[in-house]
Amino acid sequence: DKVRPNCIGNADGDLENQVGRGKLVRLYQQWPSKNMFCCCGCCMTGGTDECYCPNMCVWCFILVPSCTYFGLVAPKLISNGIYLLPGATLAIFLIATGLLLATCCTDPGIIPCREVILATGTADQLKVALGYDVLGPEGSDSASLPPQLRKQGYRFCNTCCIVRPPRSSHCSDCDNCVLRFDHHCPFVNNCVGQRNYHYFFGFITCVMVLATMVMPALALHLFNPDQDKAMKNAAKIDKSMSLLFYAMCAVGELAADIAELKDMLQRAQRPAVREELQRVLTKLEAEQLKAKSSEAAPAATSPKVAPATAQAAAPAVDVRPVGPWTEITTFALDLGGYNKPDVSIDLRLKGVEELPAESLTCDFKEDSFDLKIMGLDGKNHRFVRTNLEKDIVPAESSFRVKKNHVIINLRKVKGEYGYDSWVDLCAKGKRKPAASKSENPQDSIMSMMKDLYDEGDDNMKKIIGEAMYKA
Known part of the structure; x- marks a missing residue:
């Protein structure tokens, strides 16, 4: 008769002889090792009797503090409106115990x-x-194992009388050969091998997290006389965990959206559709990078500068392509007025705050600055101005990012009687060097009159000419 693979002979005599006699029982009931089976062979554990005590200690070290926490600390936290902290502790406790059972x-x-x-x-x-x-091979032993198999790491187990693969070993506690055998752990009363290593690693991780959540809370509850302060600290932790939870959910949703967009982009045929999908994909990737680096430094900002007063409202930006860059040509300008330290420039760019910090750079020089914004709506934007009206202080100039805005602050050079007054952002012609203190005042006045005459309109030239004639 054909033998079912999950059934072998009775408890008496050799297994093959028992199968031949047809006295069939469940395989786990006759398994020739030190393992113990339960739930009709669905679950198994192993090891000698010495392993039961360490295993019971592990269960006690997990259950006793956790039950004390849920009986004393958790109700008080919930009564104070703190729900996420005990909820997260309960989730970690259930995962840890489940992984330990597995x-x-x-x-x-x-x-x-x-x-x-x-x-x-x-x-x-x-x-x-x-x-x-x-x-x-027939009659195999350690000596007769082919050299090619031995070179690859195969070994013959003299106890089980089989050829075991590389990284396998025979466990003396369970009396079995185990694939990718790591060790026999008395605290879980089982071997740790190929099929349960991920459970073991997850259990170690979760029990460490559980200990950091339960033990400090129990210590504060039992030994800290200032319970109100402890509740305030717990509320802060609960709020931080809420923010972290929502951030992780947002990152997960963004990852799913990006994966689906990439799939749609591969199947899209129309150029207009592909361009729109690429634009949305670039935006979502920037949002994902920003969410992952939210704890890093904010977007390339220098020391905070107070916003300029009487700043004009910024119109919608108008751009035109220049090579690989899209040049920004429309902006709002605040020259700062008399004796004001800064010149402020406001650029309106929708969604610029969603870009990562590395996407925005600005190079300040004494007579120019160059702002570069990369990856905004799938394009690279640039705002550069040279031959400024006056010199600036590069070390004290900065830019900052707000919602849909980039604000550039140029620090004016402070002269003998205060900050320079600007009449425009850039000079119309070549800038002339400032007059020296030792220069003749009359020569300075004549030079100024000459500049007014050269740059003025016909009416200005007529007035200056009449004044010079009368003089």
Whole structure:
């Protein structure tokens, strides 16, 4: 009769002989190792009796502080309107206990021994699953294992009488060969191997997080006399966790939107559709980068400068392409008035605040500045001005980003009697050097009159000419 793979012989005698006699029982009931099975063989644990005490200690160290926290601290937090902190603690507690159960009761990657393979007739299945003959050649032992297999890391287990693959090992506590055997952990009372290593790593991580959330809260509740201050601190932590939670949700949603847009962009055929999808994709990628770096320094700003007074309202920006850059030509200007330290320039650019800090740079020089904005709506924008009306102080000049605005502050040079007065942002012609203190005042007046005559209109030239004639 054909033998079912999950059934082997009775408890008496050799397994193959028992199968032949047809006395069939469940495989886990006759498994030749030190493992213990429960739930009809769905769950298993291993190890000797010495492992039960460390495993019970782990459960006690998790359950006792956590239950005390949920019985004493959590109700008080909830009564003070703090919900996220105990909720997060409960979630971490449930995940940690679930991962501990999975680590304790999951098959770590056991390779059946020769006796089980022959009794169940699963040699061909194992050969397909593992990629080699587990039983090896007839009469295999450590010495007869082919050199090619030994060079690749295969070894013959003298206990299980099988050829085990690289990184596998025989656990003396469970009496099994385990795939990618890491160690036998007495605290989970099971081996840690290929099939439960991720559970074990997750359990270690979650239990550390749980300890940092539960133990300080219990200590503050039991030993801190100033409970009001503790509640205020807990409220601050709860608020920070809320912000972090919403930020993580936003990043996750942005990642999903970006993935879907990339898929749509690959399938789009029309140029106009592809251009619009690329624009939206660039914007979302900038938002994602900003969300991930929200704790970093804000967008390339220098020391904060007070906003200029009497600033004109900025009209919508008008741009025209210049090579790889789009030049900004429309802006609002505030020259600062008499003895004011700054000249303010307001550029209106929709969505500029969503760009990362690295996308905005401004190079200040004594007689010029160059603002570059990269990746805004899929384009690179530039605002550059040379031959300024007066010299500026580059080290004290700055720019700052507001919602839909970029504001540039140019720090004027302070002269002997105060800051220079500007009449325009850029000089119309070549700037003339400032007059020296030792220069003859009469020569300065004559030079000024000459400049007025050269640059003035016909009426100005007529008035200056008449004045010079009468003089």
